[in-house]
Amino acid sequence: MAAAIKYDDVRVGDELPRLVIGPLTRQDIVQYAGAAWDFSPLHYDQPFVEAAGLPNVVVMGMLTAGMASRCVTDYAGAGQVRRYKVRFMARIYPGDIITCGGRITGKLEENGEPMVDGELTVTNQKGEVALSGSFRAVVGLARPGC
């Protein structure tokens, strides 16, 4: 995993460690449903999704967002994220393989804490953008947790 990041070493444009996860499974969906108490029928009920015109149950956007957050925490350390915002652009289904990546877009100090801003993207195996996001994280205070 990533080494400690020091604020002075950060350059705007630096890339986050890239993560490839999958193929995702129905078990992944069920496991997240239990962990987060996300029981929308969209995520487990095959007759429901077919009636809605979808080919399969859908991976929760927040599961994708959770997996993608590891890009940021691998970079800045666990517990260092101060803002995390995601927009869901395309559905992810069982069998899909996602790639999470991002880059640093700015450096700033807020209340004496050195921080970075960044953007985040998740694509599926066809290169379609499934999630687009942004974040702010503290760097260089605690040692990153990995």
Next chain:
Amino acid sequence: MVDRSFIGLRSRTFSMPIEWGKVREFARAIKDPNPAYLDPDFARRVHGGIPIPPTFLMTSMAWEIPEWESGKVVQLDYGNGVHGEQEFELLKPIFVGDVLSWTERIADIHEKAGARGGMMKFAIIEGNYFNQRGDQVAISRSVLIEFPPRTQAQ
């Protein structure tokens, strides 16, 4: 069907303990092997406590349902609607052992013209979280989107 009359609706105050078992379960569900979540000794040594993953406050739903479910509160048509955006502002560190209290409210509902005609409806739900010392530690914003009703032409 989402409409503006729901703006301002507010839940009662909910409360939940931040527990290591739940943090560990959530970290495994999002496939994050970071020892900060999985190894308490490591976490205390390196982080001064067991931190939470950035999206962990999604687990607060377990303490709200069935009393409050934002999509149902705004009468979202689940077959024709989505959770479109999510934001967490994590204002102060949250660790295992903290006890959070929060309320949810329907902060806004508005319409925009959809790309394929018809009006898309957006409901913004905001949660404000405080810890056991009364410090505000987080703000959650969810955007639920309902698409225009399907027509035979589509």
